[in-house]
Amino acid sequence: MTRKSETPREDETGADVALALKDEAAARKAFAEGVAIRGKDGGARMVPPGHVIIVCRDPGMRRAGIEHKALHVWRRGELTRAQIDRIAADTETFAVIEVG
Structure with a gap:
């Protein structure tokens, strides 16, 4: 079994994006206008700045x-900073994406 390297190489798809988003400031700048989440139906849902996307690997x-769903978008102000930090601390189970 081959193991993919931890650090993206320049010739890998998406490597330029991964390298560009090395720090929080770069990520915030990149997502300042919002992000699109694409579903399996091919449609996209725009998520505006200030919202929080939580992905739970164990719904x-x-x-x-x-109680977390597989994916949920929280509007600005629906979660406290303490809640976001508590969820984000469990990196094995959750991915927390703060937009903009």
């Missing part, structure tokens, strides 16, 4: 007083 898991 039904509870964290920060919330």
Whole structure:
């Protein structure tokens, strides 16, 4: 079994984006206008700045007083900073994407 390298190489698809988003400031600049989430139906849902996208690798898991779906978009102000930080601390189960 071949193992993919941890650091993207220049010739890999998406490597330029991964290298460009090395720090929080670069990521915030890149997503300042919002992001699109594409579903399996091919349609896209625009997520505006200020929203938080939470991806849960184990749907039904509870964290920060919330039972999480596989993917949920929270509007600005729906989660406290403490809730976001608590969820983001569990990197094995959650991916937290703060837009803009």
